[in-house]
Amino acid sequence: MFPSRSDRSHRLRRAPLAALLAAALAVPLLWAAPTVNILETGSSLLYPLFNIWLPAYHRVHPNVRITTQSTGSGTGISQSTTGLAQIGASDAYMSPALERKYPGMLNIPLAISMQMVNYNLPGLNRRHLHLSGPVLAGIYSGHIVQWNDAAIRRLNPGVQLPDHAIIPVHRTDGSGDTFIFTQYLSFSTPSWANSVAYGTTVSWPAVSGGLGAEGNPGMVTAVHDNPYSIAYIGTSYENAIRRNGLGIAALKNRAGKFVLPTARTAKAAASKMVPKTPKNERISLIFAPGADSYPIINYEYAIVNRRQPSAQTAAALRDFFNWAISPTGGNAPRFINRVHFVPLPPPVVRLSRAQIAQIQ
């Protein structure tokens, strides 16, 4: 039996009607679970991680909409303290003076990251040049201006270094990368500590030909476009560095060994610093002891206000952070490995959970 022509057309006419009915039923259902909007802004080093976190988290929590922005840690700190953003991402913890000014802010580590020192030396990018804090301080303060300077040659015996001026590139925006890089220089080089010191912005000594760049992506472009340049770039951009064929330096650690930024050397450094982490988790992990320790690792912080405008937002934030730091959630290898980060060690996860519980 075939349905008659009139029957078929009848069913066809009814199909849109059914869809309309279904839609009409679905709309109140969507309204019933109100959407919580959360804005994250700051660190361009943390941005690639948020970028892969959010779609995964959104699938399980469709009623929480988190927006991520790559600006700079400076923006992250300032916009979270003023309440413009709920989550301020920063590679640097807040300064003691800012902490006193905004006592309600929490600094919660979400992961451990590393920083590379990258360079663009035609013909030498596949070699991992050996560099030390004092040599980098010399380059960024204008005392070492040529690639074939004796100080660089001493660290790299047998490498044919070019007779060309070095173009040091630094961040122009307030940046956690600047903070951890200048901390490495300060902790390893007393003269740098006494003159420039460290911070999310420092007064870079005038170096002829030196460049400023905005954000980690800007740093990658600047190094790529300028042969003979050198820059400090977060490890979440390692894929971009490799794609562009740029060099990654082995840095001298506190024990005097030259180590490359790998998961192993980052974990070695973290293992030395985790026991020292205080309850408020504001600590520098830079220049850790240990022969295998990579010298520039840091906690990636979420800067969050203890007091949220609504209980709903607070609950959504707590849920998200607890998921983010969990080894089966956001700290799972499938997320962390893709950005070359290191998961939080269990003792730090416990400290972070205690801080997350304070968000109300």
Place this chain on the structure above:
Amino acid sequence: MFKLVTFRRFTAVLGGVVAAVLVAVVVFFVIYAWPAIRLNGWHFFTSNTWNTGNLYANPIERNGRMILPGAHYGILFLIAGTLLSTLIAVVLAVPIGAMAAVFLAECVPAQLRTAVSFFVELLAAIPSVVFGLWGYVVVIPFLGHHVYPWMTAHLGFLPFFSGAPGSGYGLLTAGLVLALMIVPLITATVRDALVSQYRGLRDAALALGATRFETLWTVQLPATRRVLVGSGILATGRALGETMAVLMISGNALNYLPRNIYSPISTMASFIVSQLDSALQDPTGLAVRSLGEVALALLLIAVVVNGAARLLLYYQDRTTGTTT
């Protein structure tokens, strides 16, 4: 009658509001930046160090105000970057803009004139950030890899053209892109002036036996002198205050003066944008107030440049006796 009075009052109020806003902005910035002005003193204009101090140290007291240790604010390098990039832009743009206007007014066939003029005006309407992006993606690699090395090799005998050709980010690039941005402003204004000129002037000159070029050079262009200077002032103002495009292509030099024409620079307007976030992290607030002082200084420079151009016109009018 009543209606006319109401209308007059209405316009008076609106006109007053405009003036009041300008005064209010200046007064606000003076009050806001006052602590910075007092602390920075004249060094602000003569020294080359912008340093917010050690952000992670405890604030110390100086002259009864809390500041960060090491804080020092000097903007000579910003003033130099701003004035030099504007100078390059205006020196390039005024002749090009004026010649383009002559071309549009005199040489283009009438049926094409509207279309071509439309394109010039469209160029003036392009948001500056578009110019900046184009400069970043296209102009910088081209200039840095091809043009500047050639210029150092062949024009190195000129002062400021020798030395390291740099990477493409810098003074000349900023000047060139700024020039492109202000050319349409000048062209559009001068073209309108040429087209609306009294035709008798031109016809009289031609009738006296002047060539077309002589007519243009000795009669038509001098008659638009005021418009030319006026559009120059407008263009200078735009170049001085241009922010985004310059931010993307200037190289954002910090704390040093340009050594040659290829050197990275920073301008006052772009510096305010790039440093605001860092300044907000200064718990003493002095950094943001010092940025306010930069804004005030930029305003002052704009007023001085504008005033100087007007004075120039005034004295020229007195010496030549023209009253156009």
